């Protein structure tokens with residue numbers, strides 16, 4: 001379990017992380033989304049005690065990272081896959097980590113098999129492809145068999161097989177009851193992997209909700225010969241409605257099923273009922289509009 005209480009980080013007059021309060025649930029994959037510079041890495045670094053909060057605090061299993069008796073057995077993390085010394089052997093790197101953290105040697109062989117690096121265990125880390133480096137970073141995160149796992153952009157640079165593998169691994173780790181916190185720029189990826197989403201922009205919390213709820217914020221296109229009647233009915237039910245021509249409406253603020261049910265109750269025939277923006281991408285863009293720091297000029 002990870003909990004953030006008013007977590008804040010300032011660099012000079014720049015606020016990188018702005019008053020984040022969150023609880024991350026065990027047994028679920030929580031996707032951590034935000035545009036470049038939103039503060040995702042800084043948040044993860046503070047959870048791991050690598051950066052000091054300016055205000056507030058981050059707790060893992062109820063304690064700050066630096067007070068954990070055995071940090072690697074409590075929380076495993078992959079922040080930067082290339083952070084391993086290039087001259088170090090793959091197995092040697094993991095053995096050194098295990099030794100320094102009171103983890104039995106036999107565990108090294110186990111995690112090498114889990115991530116599929118058994119065959120290259122004798123190679124130097126510097127000779128690995130980016131995808132293999134990611135796997136090594138994941139092996140290090142898994143070494144202490146921790147309850148909490150954090151991954152910063154774990155599918156970066158992976159081929160489609162690698163991406164699918166990471167997705168399955170995250171799901172199975174959550175299935176074992178662990179807390180899995182994973183950042184990504186790939187909204188489509190999070191749509192397939194995450195149960196829950198935390199979205200930040202300019203350091204601020206924009207959403208903390210189940211995946212389905214974020215998707216429900218998506219607009220729904222309704223085509224009907226009775227657009228006027230239905231618009232009145234939907235508005236009365238608290239749905240935001242925009243009229244798009246004689247036979248078309250765009251409804252937001254309710255899941256598509258609810259809009260269909262309301263039309264049915266009103267006895268209104270529908271010719272089309274479809275998510276206007278079926279992907280999380282759009283929901284995300286709507287959420288982060290205005291908080292993109294380095295957006296391209298339109």
Ligand SMILES: Nc1ncnc2c1ncn2[C@@H]1O[C@H](COP(=O)(O)OP(=O)(O)OP(=O)(O)O)[C@@H](O)[C@H]1O
Nearest residue numbers: 011014015016034035036037038039040041042043
């Ligand atoms: N050591 C530092 N000194 C000064 N500013 C920093 C430092 N580290 C991060 N920042 C600033 O804090 C903000 C948040 O950066 P952070 O790397 O946490 O964002 P991010 O969401 O992980 O972005 P990305 O997706 O690009 O990795 C940015 O504006 C960044 O420039």
